[in-house]
Amino acid sequence: MALSKAPSVAHVRVDEGSAGQRIDNFLVRVCKGVPKSHIYRILRSGEVRVNSKRVAQTYRLQEGDELRIPPIRLAEKADVPPVPVGKPFDIVFEDDALLVLDKPAGLAVHGGSGVSFGVIEQLRRQRPEAKFLELVHRLDRETSGLLIVAKKRSALTVLHDMMREGRVHKRYLTLVAGRWLNLQQHIKLALHKYLTEGGERRVSVSPEGKPAHSIVRLVKRWQSCSLVEVELKTGRTHQIRVHLSHSGFPLFGDDKYGDFALNKQLEKAGLKRMFLHAAKLGFRHPLTDQEIELASPLPAELEAFVVSVEQNEEREYG
Missing domain, CATH: 3.30.2350.10 (Pseudouridine synthase)
Structure with a gap:
């Protein structure tokens, strides 16, 4: 899941594919384009919540965890051409x-x-x-x-x-x-x-x-x-x-x-x-x-x- 550029709270449920991943690495992946420094800032400030609680950046996600991710405004970027489907591997x-x-x-x-x-x-x-x-x-x-x-x-x-x-x-x-x-x-x-x-x-x-x-x-x-x-x-x-x-x-x-x-x-x-x-x-x-x-x-x-x-x-x- 990629976050929208609109400044709104995102609620994410952790699935099997993300279980076991550190929360900082998870946020870097889903908050595309957001600097890592900002990711760590919202973790330290407690704006990111897991099951309504603050967690450290080293916390490993569990399947079923409910994440609250605060509004994040991204600078507008030039349109990036979509990845072509290409020939099947x-x-x-x-x-x-x-x-x-x-x-x-x-x-x-x-x-x-x-x-x-x-x-x-x-x-x-x-x-x-x-x-x-x-x-x-x-x-x-x-x-x-x-x-x-x-x-x-x-x-x-x-x-x-x-x-x-x-x-x-x-x-x-x-x-x-x-x-x-x-x-x-x-x-x-x-x-x-x-x-x-x-x-x-x-x-x-x-x-x-x-x-x-x-x-x-x-x-x-x-x-x-x-x-x-x-x-x-x-x-x-x-x-x-x-x-x-x-x-x-x-x-x-x-x-x-x-x-x-x-x-x-x-x-x-x-x-x-x-x-x-x-x-x-x-x-x-x-x-x-x-x-x-x-x-x-x-x-x-x-x-x-x-x-x-x-x-x-x-x-x-x-």
Whole structure:
């Protein structure tokens, strides 16, 4: 539910989808456009009431709670174009607690940072009846493949714990420049996040960064490049891209950490995107404990590029 711009008291009943969420985070979500500082001010002042009582900002909502939210006047903003319904996503797995979709490359997982909408906004637009849809994890905009979305807060909470504890197994396929020699290799390099002068997020290998662990397995190699599978033991931002680039094997088509001159050649040869695909997921269901193993084949454009690599190598090296 989003609050109206009209200055009137809102009364909200907490449903199953919002149960367990902290009240400050709930208000940030429903009071769209209201600064966080104002949210905390109305909580501290007692203007927000839960079952007619004042609560702290750390209070966790219970199903059936009755909220009173005071009048909040928002500054008028320019009209924002509606989120397009778009083409339905390819759903790989779904039950009443979660779904896993096959994200196409080129689509952000959520709006922000100059992007007006992403997968989650489009999914909510496609499913207006859904009470709760939240991303469990993220994929880079140019990465395709398996993405988990929670349909219940209880599932989201457990899945986040599982992610932190390394109990969600994620494997990616990528094509890198150079001949990868080892059948299996562990990369343990700490990663540090920073912003460029232009405000773009970047990651570098640094002893001051957070621990990061990738396991790289060779799938196939040619003279000029290698197809590898990367298993993530940690889930740091841009982990695969930075680990492999730092090791001397930049991802094909990577516009942040890759070989830019090579990328131009690859684009002429038909590769129009970064070659990174979230191919496998394995985890126990957060509510039923059922073992779930999911796989997504390489998208057609990546599969076609691998075929062209094989054909070119055969012609050049026999």
